[in-house]
Amino acid sequence: MELRGKAWKYGDDVDTDVIIPARYLNTSDPGELASHCMEDIDRAFASKVSRGDFIVAGKNFGCGSSREHAPIAIKASGASAVIARSFARIFYRNSFNMGLPIFEAPGAVDEIDPGDLLAVDMERGVLRNETKGKEYRVAPVPPFMQELLSAGGLLHYIAKRKKGV
Amino acid sequence: MRMTLTEKILARHAGKERVEPGELILAKVDLALGNDVTAPIAIRAFRSMGAREVFHRERIALVADHFAPNKDIKSAEQIRIMREFAREAGIANYFEVGRMGIEHVLLPDEGLVVPGDLVIGADSHTCTYGALCAFSTGVGSTDLAAAMFSGEVWLKVPESLRIVLTGKPGKWVEGKDVILHIIGEIGVDGALYRAMEYAGDGISHLSMAWRFTIANMAIEAGAKNGIFPFDAATRDYAEGRGKRGYEVVTADKGARYAEELSVNLSRLEPVVAFPHLPGNARPLSRVGNVPIDQVVVGSCTNGRIEDLRSAAEVVRGRKVHDGVRMLIFPATQEVYLQAMREGLMETFVTAGAAFSTPTCGPCLGGHMGILAAGERAVATTNRNFVGRMGHPESEVYLANPAVAAASAVLGRIGGPDELP
Numbered sequence A: 001m002e003l004r005g006k007a008w009k010y011g012d013d014v015d016t017d018v019i020i021p022a023r024y025l026n027t028s029d030p031g032e033l034a035s036h037c038m039e040d041i042d043r044a045f046a047s048k049v050s051r052g053d054f055i056v057a058g059k060n061f062g063c064g065s066s067r068e069h070a071p072i073a074i075k076a077s078g079a080s081a082v083i084a085r086s087f088a089r090i091f092y093r094n095s096f097n098m099g100l101p102i103f104e105a106p107g108a109v110d111e112i113d114p115g116d117l118l119a120v121d122m123e124r125g126v127l128r129n130e131t132k133g134k135e136y137r138v139a140p141v142p143p144f145m146q147e148l149l150s151a152g153g154l155l156h157y158i159a160k161r162k163k164g165v
Numbered sequence B: 001m002r003m004t005l006t007e008k009i010l011a012r013h014a015g016k017e018r019v020e021p022g023e024l025i026l027a028k029v030d031l032a033l034g035n036d037v038t039a040p041i042a043i044r045a046f047r048s049m050g051a052r053e054v055f056h057r058e059r060i061a062l063v064a065d066h067f068a069p070n071k072d073i074k075s076a077e078q079i080r081i082m083r084e085f086a087r088e089a090g091i092a093n094y095f096e097v098g099r100m101g102i103e104h105v106l107l108p109d110e111g112l113v114v115p116g117d118l119v120i121g122a123d124s125h126t127c128t129y130g131a132l133c134a135f136s137t138g139v140g141s142t143d144l145a146a147a148m149f150s151g152e153v154w155l156k157v158p159e160s161l162r163i164v165l166t167g168k169p170g171k172w173v174e175g176k177d178v179i180l181h182i183i184g185e186i187g188v189d190g191a192l193y194r195a196m197e198y199a200g201d202g203i204s205h206l207s208m209a210w211r212f213t214i215a216n217m218a219i220e221a222g223a224k225n226g227i228f229p230f231d232a233a234t235r236d237y238a239e240g241r242g243k244r245g246y247e248v249v250t251a252d253k254g255a256r257y258a259e260e261l262s263v264n265l266s267r268l269e270p271v272v273a274f275p276h277l278p279g280n281a282r283p284l285s286r287v288g289n290v291p292i293d294q295v296v297v298g299s300c301t302n303g304r305i306e307d308l309r310s311a312a313e314v315v316r317g318r319k320v321h322d323g324v325r326m327l328i329f330p331a332t333q334e335v336y337l338q339a340m341r342e343g344l345m346e347t348f349v350t351a352g353a354a355f356s357t358p359t360c361g362p363c364l365g366g367h368m369g370i371l372a373a374g375e376r377a378v379a380t381t382n383r384n385f386v387g388r389m390g391h392p393e394s395e396v397y398l399a400n401p402a403v404a405a406a407s408a409v410l411g412r413i414g415g416p417d418e419l420p
Ligand code: SF4
Pocket: B066, B102, B103, B104, B123, B125, B299, B300, B301, B359, B360, B363, B364, B381, B382
């Protein structure tokens, strides 16, 4: 599976309160969560993001609370994946569980500018910056995680498997 | 390839010859845990999958401990969701008031976790069971829902940080001081994503209770899990208690560790973590004059019988300072009974302390001991974040049970040797 879109760039330690502020946690409707995604650091994101775009960030992305609303909001915003230097542990889990691909690419992040056109080949583990004409290796998403992502998250994956589909 | 303790346990549960750090695996869980805060969300997710039956009725534990005995109507409703689900699904290990305890003390004590196990829990301090040479880690509610259904969890194999303990701890130095010292050294993200694997002959001086305390706070260093090797003390604890047979796992000689750290236990003195991070550790001799309003002895970190004995020894024949409220929370019904049998309860009550039924209560600022603005507490718990025990302007200082008890008598933070 290949993901393609442009980069929305942020810094280090983007926490779950920034990804989806606590004041919106009284809903779990993905569309509504998406409409507030990242609004405390970037008002433009939710309205301007296009399907397939990437969030690109520094270290420790998703730190803070264990709220599963954060990856839900990003996924529902239309963004295809998050690329960061590193992720906070529970955000990492929750992302795959909610069906949002994430990639650790410490080498690539610095050389990506906002708006660069990116493509990720998940099987081969290659990130291409098409604007800059550069390629980077990211850890390929293992077959199991690909199944999990294509099923739309952990619960769908398991429900499907249990039914023997 | 030679494997660390964590790698070996993960490989076995994934049905693989070997695993490597960074690898993603799908592993079988021996036990999945939820509590009154996280289980209701997991139960909703479980039902939304169209699931009816759990993977195994004996391999799920649901514990009402955070807001039990029911703190208010909302918590009563949450616990009811869990109770009804447990009844419907026929879950054998559902624990409630009168038969319960704080999950991370209760489950190993009941023999529900045994050496070599892989345990996940929708609670960050699930890492406690590493003391038993088991792999255990905290996950989200969706993970719990999935595990209750399938009996499996996906995990990323962590790198391991090897911590070599040498020497023998001196008087008043306990397990709590070892872990507070380590977190003070490496910082609250010093072991991010990693397994903290203990080694060295210093371990022989650590009781199981102390090992539980040390493994419990692995998460406070950002770690995925903390794990101790299996030895005679582990065997003594596991024998006769375990509800299942267990497997002894050992780390291979020449296994690869991302980093190594050594701690000479004989050089440690009691450690106090200042607000608002467990990593703000200071040796007791450098604490200075810090007057306090409350002392809490209990929690999944230090609510075991050994902890109560340690605190009771200090307050025996003394009185809690006029300006201090001292609260004792035995972690389980069993600890409560034992404290009664040994006369510890009487020691505490005579000294002017309150003795409570088991609950997480004040540890998370839930109920039964909330701090007002500007108040300070010394607690044997594991987190001293802003507002953790009440008002955002209150303060929590983390310490071992003996230091907490001495502070209760002194009215300020201090050690047992300062008592008249
Ligand atoms: S005692 Fe405190 S840290 Fe332990 S499980 Fe309860 S709330 Fe969490």
